[in-house]
Amino acid sequence: MAFVLLVGLGVAAAFLFAASGVYNVAASRGHWWIVDQFLRFGMENSVKARAPETSPNLDDADLIRLGAAHFHGGCAFCHGAPGSRPSPVVQHMLPSPPDLAERVDRWTDGELFWLVKHGLKYAGMPAWPAQDRDDEIWSVVAFLRQLPDLDARHYEELALAEVQVDGGGGRELATAESDPDGVGACARCHGDAGRGPQTKLVPRLQGQSRDWLARSLRDYAEGARHSGIMQPLAAALKPEAIEKLATYYAGLPPLAPDDDPRRGSVEEGQKLATSGDPGAEIPACISCHGSDGSPDYPRLAGQPARYLSAQLAAWRNGKGGTSPTHAIMAPIAARLTDQQIADVSAFFASQRVVGHPGLAP
Amino acid sequence: MTSTAERETAELPNPLPRPRDELRRLQAVWAIPEGWRILSAVNNSVIGYFYIGAAFLFFVLAGVLALLMRVQLAVPGNLFLDQESYNQIFTMHGTVMMFLFAVPAVEAMGVLLLPQMLGARDLPFPRLGAFAFWAYLVGGLVFFSTLFFDMAPSGGWFMYPPLTGSRFSPGTGADFWLLGIGFIEISAIAGAIEIIVGVLRTRAPGMSLDKMPIFAWTMLIFAVMIVFAFPAVILATMMLELERAFDWPFFIPDRGGDALLWQHLFWFFGHPEVYIIFLPAAGMVSMIVPTMAATPLVGYRLIVVALIATGFFSFGLWVHHMFTTGIPAMSLGFFSAASMAVSVPSGIQVFSWIATMAAGRLRITAASLFVLGFLFIFTLGGLTGVMVAMVPFDWQAHDTYFVVAHFHYVLVGGMVFPLFAAFYYWAPAFSRRALSERLGKIAFVLMFVGFNIAFFPMHIAGLIGMPRRVYTYPAGLGWETPNLASTIGAFMIAAGVLVFLLDLIRHLRPTVGASAGNVWNAGTLEWLENDVHAARSVPFVESRDPLWEDARLSADVHKGRYYLPGTVTGRRETIVTSAILAEPQYVVRLTGPGWAHLLAAIFTAAFFLLLTVKLVTAAIICGAVAIACVVAWAWDTDSPSAGDVDIGGGIRLPTYAVGAASHSWWAMIILMAVAGALYLSYVFSYLYLWTVRPQDWPPIAPLASHAGWIASAALLCISAAALWASGRSIRAAVPRLWLTVGLTVVGLLTLLLGLGADVASHWLAGLRPQHSGYAALVFTAGFLQAEIVAAVCIMGIFACVRILVGLTDGRRSVVFDNMVLLWGYGLGQGALGLLLTHGFPRLGM
Amino acid sequence: MRSVGTLGIGLWLAGPIIWATHFIIVYASESVACTRLDADSHSLIAGIATIIALASIAFIAVRSRAGRFRDTAFLRTTALTMNLLAFLAVTWAGIAAVLLPSCTGVG
């Protein structure tokens, strides 16, 4: 009885405190020191309690590059990056986003992962838009691990690759005809004419069908296909821009295979890709993804093995998406074993594209 | 001829007047904890009430699921339930009805009725009984609630692999079934041990087996059948869970397993299960009919024979469920023959009841109506049972609604109707008011008519082609009318149950004293005036219907003129009698209320359920806490002898017993029978796979070296020697307890090492459980042995600690003796395992 | 009623126990014979097992009228009836063994 009374009193007191308006919520005022310490203490312990204990190999160049490219477009505005300070606007947030180069060493890999994935309440840190794409989140963590040691030049190399970012003249800057940071540039990850992607974790778009490229971008934009990296970028594109991009990449000649898959057997992959595995209810991949398949489907020849594996795994493991292509592929991917994914990825990575108009005879 | 006055003074064991505070002290000792502390109670009257309430709750829940199914099937192509929901619901309906309602309900009736009926104060292991109940309740509720989270199993209550293997049933639904049900089976076994020892060892003096009420006979056979039937399904669930969790391919044909192995194990349990449910219900009928007809049961001896014969024959029927699997004709013939044989005992019972009704004059009460309804429905179900035992007929009827109709006639007719009869019949003994005859009759009419409208048309639906377990059906095959009728009937049954619930709310006033009393003028001891301590004194029994034979018995018992009218040791106690003749042997002190068993139940449930959702660390912690709770509860169960005590009539009984006289020794023997049955099921599985998968047998698989089994056998021999020596040293004229402890530790270590050597030898030979069904079974031997060794080690440490603190010695040795029994068993099982996994493959067959 | 001891209980249940043993032998021997030996050997095993089982039940039934259970009507009549039921059950299983060929599917 006494206990109930005590709890009741506590609740009443808290209610009165809030109702009186005594507490100042102004961001301009900051927290009392003790409140700040208490919130920080609570936040750190909450993260520690929930973070996963294991992580993939984070010294992976492909992973770091992908993370860097995303960081540049997605994170630097608030957190700053080597060579550029965060926006003065975000510096007046409460709490203000920290400079990550100083802070990342305080956290374990798993804790960083958790923070990137789930964000922080009341701190302006958003959650990852695609909660079923852990593979992407790890790339950001991999990059963050490199961040403390990066200077501006190395950062640009990693994040912008070889994409020339020329601000142009004053007119271009004044009329916003150029984007000085090249934030939205597809080529930073996917490459362009004659130059493949910087990381084996993204697809080679060169020479894919226009239909498929445009559909993929629309699916990302609508959230029907899940990716924390692609969704925000695609959502910012106008329909005409999507058409133009699709036309551009569809017209580029496909690249020659240059992947050297470390896992998986090309021979086994070939068997699976050409004949399927009827006992495991797996159809032959090339019926749809071969050179004479419907333009609604992607051509897989020459794609990096790691990208293919990651996509198949995402389809298999995640709730995935809601797009019609997802509806077709997800149930098939769900029947593949890890080994089969590795094999079939290795096979396609080793294949040369045939029959594309953009290819020289 | 003696006069009444002489009899008052001379013949009865205890003279009047009784000492003034005797009754008060007795009541204080047996007092039920008040308020919310009632959760710590262990009195059979309290636990029995809870138990029946919980079982009835699951009956209602599973009944609601049945109604959902009937709504879905009311019309063809219905969209009320989707396919996955329907599949989960029919799986849960069957599972809950069989495992969470039927078996617990009859076990509950046993817990509630047996001590009073047998003239005992309580069951012999009150905390074990309470543990079994709480484990069942917690586990059952969590299991049922999986339905609300879309995590319920959907593989059917029979869970046939490969459908329930990880390939075709990913997700945790099947794991919930396997771990949850496996756990509830363990609870049922704990209850069965309690019931066997209770029936055999705590009967009132003079109540020899031939004077025992039929209900007690049925509960005895029920419990013995559980001991032999449940281990088969426990092994099966264990193997399927090992397959799902660790990829041991017992049931995967491509990898040397066999899909039918599951069916053999499951139905070796599943068919006796039907009789496990039916026999106690028939026992209730055998109690109700004589009372309502006011005449002793006609054919008592024939009924006992029928019960025993059913207990045996029902184990020869399991392939009866596998007539369409394509096994050889002659096997089908054997099982068909056994199916015929089992119908004879049921016939004997039916005609005995009819003869009894004819011998007296049946009063038409609500209880009698439910009994008559039972006779009608059960007879019809029995006749369709003979039909499906005819192999060619079964080829058509199997897995159709004909079978659904058949077993609902047998189970609802054979178990639910008697249970309702029992509710109306026994309510006055446990409630301040009887239930309403008027509402009871209304409930009966609704349930009886509703039942036949619901289930008779299913015979027809099955014969015109409707298979079982379909969530929808097309129009135009003639199935519409019977299905609609079934749905209407199902709701009539539900209405009947609602009327019954209304009756409960209006009239049931649970009590352990001051009950409505012997309103039916029945003849058996549960109708004596009862209180928290059961009857005031324990009568001497000279006939099957003692209250009819001796009109003064009730009053004399209540005055305390029979045995043990108070408490002689200041603790809860009951008289332990010999198994056959019920001669008083000693007075056992029983445990009272406590929390350890309740916590043990909760944490055991948590262990299994957390394991299901793969929270292994949390599960292990809960498992350790559960073991700690069991140890805590066991710590004060082995009270030292309080010397000989006087129970009246010049009988002085000891208060401590060791060896075969000890009731605890009996419990241990039964537990060993359970373990033995589990191991025999394993041996069957091993040999079965040998017959059906000759292509996977060694020498194809790597065979362990000779060194392995020789080392293991040598270690077992050392352990056996230590066992013998430690037993001798504790009873030596000059006991050296340190020596006993040392020998025990050495013995346990060598037992453990023996197991390790065996498993290691297979492992070093390159065999892995994932290789094949054969390999998985080889390692299963080690797995089963590890369970026994773990139990022996825990008991051994427990015994050693007690020896060291002076609580256990050569005279006060029950704890040590029990450990020795299981240790001996473990040695035997280990040796058999060596013969099987090392010797058998070398026979070159 | 009088106490009969463990052996007495065993004898009392002899009929059903013999039935169970016979059942295991004929069923298991068919499984083994059909996969590891040959069909003819099973017919022989089943036939011999049935004859032995029936003879033992009959022998025990006759003995129980005069032996251990002589003084106790309950044990005597119940043992006799159980023997009768077991005899019938073994006979029925025997009929199946005689009428049906071993190791043959029925499809």
Next chain:
Amino acid sequence: MNQSVLEPNGAEAERIADLALMLFGGAAIIFFGVMALAAASVWGGVSVRRAIASERMIVAAGIAFPVITLTALLFYSLWLMRANIQGNATPPAGRIEVAAEQWWWRITYVEPDGRRISEANELRLPVGREVELVLTSPDVIHSLWIPAIGGKLDMIPGRTNRMRVSIDGPGIYRGQCAEYCGGPHALMAFDVIALEATEFDAWVRGDVAGGSTETVRGRGIFEESGCGSCHAVRGANASGLVGPDLSRVGGRRTIAAGTLPTSRENLTRFIVDGQSIKPGNLMPPFGLFAAEDVDAISAYLMSLQ
């Protein structure tokens, strides 16, 4: 079309139907006898009740009577099983392999010369010719049941069961999977079409009708969209073994294993959204295609007879 045990049209089904009727008759007599006895025991006169109330009555009615009837029944049912077994002594005149998969039927007609003709979800049988059905399953346990022709037999992974069927006259019957096999177990039926033997032979050996000019477009879309990676169509670029053979799908009475009547509309519905018609089946929903493309595929499939 029927799926009834009580309207047999095959030797085994007829024997079982006779047995069933006999059992029903006998059971009815016994049931009413027992109920009459029970009624007499409750409401009968004193002399009647006295006659009933004895152990002798229990022995007579509860032991002697059942033993006699059950012995007779056992002989009868064993004799029926013998009849079945002896019928199997002669080699069958034809062989059809039936593999049950979640949740459809893969049917292969094996010609005497060893040629194998793949079909699905519709079993055609020759009248008057004894055929052996070879029953297997690659995934979970199923059970083949055609009530009008005979009893059911399970299809168990890792095992092969054989069932002889002989059918008396032409007609159309329905069969269904009788063992719960998960998911849409309820939607796993098939039609059995009994044809005169000559008609049957002509059908088995007959050619697959090629597509007409109207259906060329449909065939093109069918092939480039990857349909052939799961489905086989003889003569087309489609040889998949994952799903049902579609070589003569237009000639079948139903699609999706007895779930829908065969029609262009239903084929379209199934291609676009088969998961809501038969949840859990392996075919992904092809919502990707334009409506006219799917319609063209359906038209092509309808032309395959």
